[in-house]
Amino acid sequence: xxxxxxxxxxxxESITDYHVKDNVDTPIQNPYPLKSIEYYLYLKNWxxxxxxxxxxxxxxxxxxxxxxxxxxxxxxxSNQDRTDLVELIDSYFLDKFKAVxxxxxxxxxxxxxxxxxxxxxxxxxxxxxxQQEVNRTDTSLEHHQQCEKKLNILLEQQKDxxxxxxxxxxxxxxxxxxxxxYKQMKMYNDPALNPVLYGxx
Numbered sequence: 001x002x003x004x005x006x007x008x009x010x011x012x013e014s015i016t017d018y019h020v021k022d023n024v025d026t027p028i029q030n031p032y033p034l035k036s037i038e039y040y041l042y043l044k045n046w047x048x049x050x051x052x053x054x055x056x057x058x059x060x061x062x063x064x065x066x067x068x069x070x071x072x073x074x075x076x077x078s079n080q081d082r083t084d085l086v087e088l089i090d091s092y093f094l095d096k097f098k099a100v101x102x103x104x105x106x107x108x109x110x111x112x113x114x115x116x117x118x119x120x121x122x123x124x125x126x127x128x129x130x131q132q133e134v135n136r137t138d139t140s141l142e143h144h145q146q147c148e149k150k151l152n153i154l155l156e157q158q159k160d161x162x163x164x165x166x167x168x169x170x171x172x173x174x175x176x177x178x179x180x181x182y183k184q185m186k187m188y189n190d191p192a193l194n195p196v197l198y199g200x201x
Contacts, residue, residue, distance in 0.1 A: 003169060004162035007041055007117055011124035014045035019128075024053050037092055044085050045121045051078040052125050076189060082118070083184045089114035090181045093172070103175040109168055112181050116165045123158045130154055 010032075018026065028046050032038035057063070058071050090112045133139075133147040171177040187193040 002162075002166050004120065004165050006038070007120055007165075008124060008158070008162065010038055010041045011045040011121050012128075014042050015049055015124060015128050018046065018049045022053075024050050024057070037089070040085060040089055040092070041117075041121075044082070044089065044118070045124065047078055047082050047085065048118075048121050048125060051075065051082070052129075054078065080186065080189050083186060086114045086118050087181070087183060089117060090179070093169075094179055094181065097172050097179065100173060100175050102178045106176055106178045108180055109171075109177055112179060113165065113168060113172070116161065116168065120158070120161055120165065123154060123161060127151065127154045127158060 013031075017029070028043065030039055030042050030046070032042055054071060054075050058068055058075065063071075093113045130147055130151040134144060134151055136144070168177065172179060191197040
C-alpha cells in the first residue's frame, strides 16, 4: 500500500471516529502504537478535525464574547500543536532517508513531505463535510449541484496531491530530491517574541 493510501485511510478513520460524538471535547482514542507514524498521522488529523469544528463554533454570530475569547485561545494552542506535529512527522522522514546518497543535481522541493501531508489531512476533512452537504435533503437542487461539483473537484485534488506526495517521497528515496526542513518559528505564542506579551512585563 502506498504511503498516501495509508494516510488517507487513517485520516478517514480519525474523521469517522470524531463524528461518532461530534464534540470538540471528546477525548482522543488513538488506535495505533505510540510514536509510530500511524499514531502521528491519526493524531494529526484528530487535531485538524477538532480545529475544523472550533472554527465553525467561533463563527456563530450569537457566541458569547467571553466564550469566543476562550475558544480563540484553544485555537491558538491547536495551531501550535498542529505545527509541532508536522515538524515531528518531518523528523520521521529525515530519519527514514538519512542514509540516502543525494545526487549532485538533486533539487529541493517547495515544501517538505509533512507539510504536503498536512494539506492532505485538511483535504480529507473538506471531502467529508462537502459529502455531508451533498447528502442533505433540506436544500435546493442548485445547492446540491454546486456541492456535488465542489466535491468532485476536491476528490480530484486529493488524487493529484496523493500522487505528488508519492512522487516526492520516491524522489527523496532515490536521491533526486533532498529534504531541508525549516522550523516555523511562530512568534505570536512566544512571550519573548510577541511585543504585546513581552511589553506587559
